[in-house]
Amino acid sequence: MLLGTNMPAALPGCAGLDARRAPQLMTSPRRCPCRAQPRRPQCAVTQEVAGTTQVRRNENIGKLQAGYLFPEIAKRRRLHQEQNPDAKIISLGIGDTTQPIPPSITRAMRDAAEGMGTIEGYSGYGAEQGRPELRESICSRYYAMHGLQAEEVFVSDGSKCDIGRLQVLFGQQMSVAVQDPSYPVYVDSSVIMGMTDGFNGSGYDNIQYMVCRPETDFFPDLSKVKRTDIIFFCSPNNPTGAAATREQLTELVQFARKNGSIIVYDAAYSAYISDERPRTIFEIPGAQECAIETGSFSKYAGFTGVRLGWTVVPKALKYADGATVHADFNRISTTIFNGASVIAQAGGLACLQPEGYREMGQLVDYYKENATILRQTFKEMGFTVHGGENAPYVWVGFPGRESWDVFSEILTQCNIVTTPGSGFGPAGEGFVRASAFGQRDDVLEAVERLKAKYGK
Amino acid sequence: MLLGTNMPAALPGCAGLDARRAPQLMTSPRRCPCRAQPRRPQCAVTQEVAGTTQVRRNENIGKLQAGYLFPEIAKRRRLHQEQNPDAKIISLGIGDTTQPIPPSITRAMRDAAEGMGTIEGYSGYGAEQGRPELRESICSRYYAMHGLQAEEVFVSDGSKCDIGRLQVLFGQQMSVAVQDPSYPVYVDSSVIMGMTDGFNGSGYDNIQYMVCRPETDFFPDLSKVKRTDIIFFCSPNNPTGAAATREQLTELVQFARKNGSIIVYDAAYSAYISDERPRTIFEIPGAQECAIETGSFSKYAGFTGVRLGWTVVPKALKYADGATVHADFNRISTTIFNGASVIAQAGGLACLQPEGYREMGQLVDYYKENATILRQTFKEMGFTVHGGENAPYVWVGFPGRESWDVFSEILTQCNIVTTPGSGFGPAGEGFVRASAFGQRDDVLEAVERLKAKYGK
Numbered sequence A, B: 001m002l003l004g005t006n007m008p009a010a011l012p013g014c015a016g017l018d019a020r021r022a023p024q025l026m027t028s029p030r031r032c033p034c035r036a037q038p039r040r041p042q043c044a045v046t047q048e049v050a051g052t053t054q055v056r057r058n059e060n061i062g063k064l065q066a067g068y069l070f071p072e073i074a075k076r077r078r079l080h081q082e083q084n085p086d087a088k089i090i091s092l093g094i095g096d097t098t099q100p101i102p103p104s105i106t107r108a109m110r111d112a113a114e115g116m117g118t119i120e121g122y123s124g125y126g127a128e129q130g131r132p133e134l135r136e137s138i139c140s141r142y143y144a145m146h147g148l149q150a151e152e153v154f155v156s157d158g159s160k161c162d163i164g165r166l167q168v169l170f171g172q173q174m175s176v177a178v179q180d181p182s183y184p185v186y187v188d189s190s191v192i193m194g195m196t197d198g199f200n201g202s203g204y205d206n207i208q209y210m211v212c213r214p215e216t217d218f219f220p221d222l223s224k225v226k227r228t229d230i231i232f233f234c235s236p237n238n239p240t241g242a243a244a245t246r247e248q249l250t251e252l253v254q255f256a257r258k259n260g261s262i263i264v265y266d267a268a269y270s271a272y273i274s275d276e277r278p279r280t281i282f283e284i285p286g287a288q289e290c291a292i293e294t295g296s297f298s299k300y301a302g303f304t305g306v307r308l309g310w311t312v313v314p315k316a317l318k319y320a321d322g323a324t325v326h327a328d329f330n331r332i333s334t335t336i337f338n339g340a341s342v343i344a345q346a347g348g349l350a351c352l353q354p355e356g357y358r359e360m361g362q363l364v365d366y367y368k369e370n371a372t373i374l375r376q377t378f379k380e381m382g383f384t385v386h387g388g389e390n391a392p393y394v395w396v397g398f399p400g401r402e403s404w405d406v407f408s409e410i411l412t413q414c415n416i417v418t419t420p421g422s423g424f425g426p427a428g429e430g431f432v433r434a435s436a437f438g439q440r441d442d443v444l445e446a447v448e449r450l451k452a453k454y455g456k
Helices: A002-006 A019-026 A059-063 A069-083 A103-115 A132-146 A159-170 A184-193 A246-259 A325-336 A342-351 A354-380 A403-414 A440-454 B002-006 B019-026 B059-063 B069-083 B103-115 B132-146 B159-170 B184-193 B246-259 B325-336 B342-351 B354-380 B403-414 B440-454
Strands: A153-156 A176-180 A208-211 A230-234 A262-266 A291-296 A309-312 A385-387 A393-397 A431-435 B153-156 B176-180 B208-211 B230-234 B262-266 B291-296 B309-312 B385-387 B393-397 B431-435
Touching: A059 A184, A059 B325, A069 A403, A103 A342, A103 A354, A103 B103, A103 B342, A132 A153, A132 A309, A132 A342, A153 A159, A153 A325, A159 A184, A159 A262, A159 A291, A159 A309, A159 A325, A159 B159, A159 B325, A176 A184, A184 B325, A230 A246, A246 A262, A325 B059, A325 B159, A325 B184, A342 A354, A342 B103, A342 B342, A354 A385, A354 A393, A354 A440, A403 A431, A403 A440, B059 B184, B069 B403, B103 B342, B103 B354, B132 B153, B132 B309, B132 B342, B153 B159, B153 B325, B159 B184, B159 B262, B159 B291, B159 B309, B159 B325, B176 B184, B230 B246, B246 B262, B342 B354, B354 B385, B354 B393, B354 B440, B403 B431, B403 B440
Parallel strands: A176 A208, A176 A230, A230 A262, A262 A291, B176 B208, B176 B230, B230 B262, B262 B291
Antiparallel strands: A153 A309, A291 A309, A385 A393, A393 A431, B153 B309, B291 B309, B385 B393, B393 B431
């Protein structure tokens, strides 16, 4: 309609592109030397569709396959529920907390909310980087002993959002490596930013998939990994539940330093570590010069709905030209972010007080016990089971089978939602992830259903 | 140190770049046909700095001038306070709400926070796009009468963050126009995404500054504006306080449709409109095919610290190839965002109930009265004053003077923080913005101080 009514009829499809774009049209039809440009011809009149704008779709988004994993699972779950209205579906799928937030933390948020109705308790915009006392508390609980300072901690509305902001920080020019399997957001956000090429059937071209399978203790064989600018690394790992050892993380840090790479270390599940493995990448000497770390209250205090996390960007971390990454991340944080909710921040502060910290530990223990139950169950049924000891995820092998088939089987026959391993990357094929986030009764019932189907 | 200890001494500076980047190095030193590539030589060994990674800084961020405006103002204010510890500084600077959140809204957030401590009231991850009932409420209050539906409304943690996500949606290839002066985030985020070239002394190259000055009633002369993919347009405007008329918005929509452009319409101050001017771009016929709108509870209900806003992406809005923008924005929202805090969302729901809506109106009236006081004061002192009638901002002309000088004068001599007009773009030079967000007593005292300095 737009073109029909407002545009001169003879206008060619690309007339709206301004002059400085013109040279693109004369470059190779396959691609321009940088990865910014779409492959498809841009001026074909046939591309015009009535009633559209003349704005070209961001082709990077077009490269993405299907939906983001979890909405896709939610869709399949809904469908199953619609077809089976009486089914009592239990979710061991998305890692979503289910237990109430402990009292001292809830109280702090309630008081903060109530205070917003008073002159004394009211708070408008805070610093985009977070309340100074919260940055201080996070730092002194988790990072000060490793030489970091409060102003290297940026409070945020959660790790997923921080990954997005980090990608904006890095920009399109970066090359990226991810663990395979891994949390889909690293890959998907890299695709969106244009750091990768298209989908090749199992993964995206121009992204390094660092295979993490049982054979190598879920740590990549770094001798086979090409240098990239950015290395996303999650430990304890989502989805495999593997927590890297000190030796492994030392190897990773040395690899990054040797290559001059930046590690983005996702430590969202650190509190689930039971033994002496490092809780933060900054336990490893030299990490401050090569790593950023994201952390979150989501899985510690049940804050998935409250939205509160943080990112640590050491001032010692520098780009090749000597500029600090910290200064640029600060600029990103102040420009396209406006701080986490002050009510959530009040909750975060309470989490780190002695009482809240104790309560948070109990909450983590609850989910860890769920993980133990799931782990034991699958083991007893004869499956090869990984994770679940230092992480809230249990990674179950179904060798020779496709993950989505197993997912469907468990959904339709047990009314249990899991997550198909292949949704986390090609090397996740043949596995299914069971999440320990759930109410105990549900976990126990799920276990019974699983035993009925898969038990010997 | 990295290079000194871990890298072979003779390694050239670009050895870390992987092979697929190599062709770039052979292209013109000025720029590759697309705007993705940096201008400076990439392999100069002299660029290496000891103790750095080998990751090249995102050059787009390097193009940004100084800090984001408001942190810069905060810095100058701090400095003045340090030098004058006894000064009682009043802020008419950043548009930050000061008045308590009304009771029914505070109560809803308090109850939601408290509920998070119970099994029944607990809520984990919600839909990234927001609670369905909140999307429904926003839609029925503001958009349903213009033919929009709840699922075209995406709830968020605020407009600033939504602008960031919209920029990620658009990607680097887009060309951009902004009102001049305008809210700095449109320009800065465009620079960060690589949509512009470098700073040229007053603005950035390859961005259309649509001059909005008193001579044209603060509406751009569109006959002088080149076609761009994206047009950021804020009305009521921050900083000029001008609210576009129906005729002006009709002209804007026709301009966008003729060019096949997408308008990003920032309606964060809509509730401040006193007369019959449109509250939303979707009052204009045809806007659904060419516009996105952002909205916010920040200035309606004092939610600057709570963090809650929304973005409307009509399903009728399409890229040149016919793909809907809605689907892609949905993908962005689910991939790099995780929903607004459920506590904030409970507050937003309360805002749209009859009681909360009435209370919100009273709050807006309070700030509007501040605006009237400021407007009258400057007028009485003989200044040319704009805005303040349909917006919480008063735009005061100081012809022939530099904005930052006036800012400094008012800060040092009246202990009042304003915002220098030039911080909003080249056409803001010679103006200062006074914000009506403040407590009445402070506004009245500010007025006295201003009269003492500038009164006749």
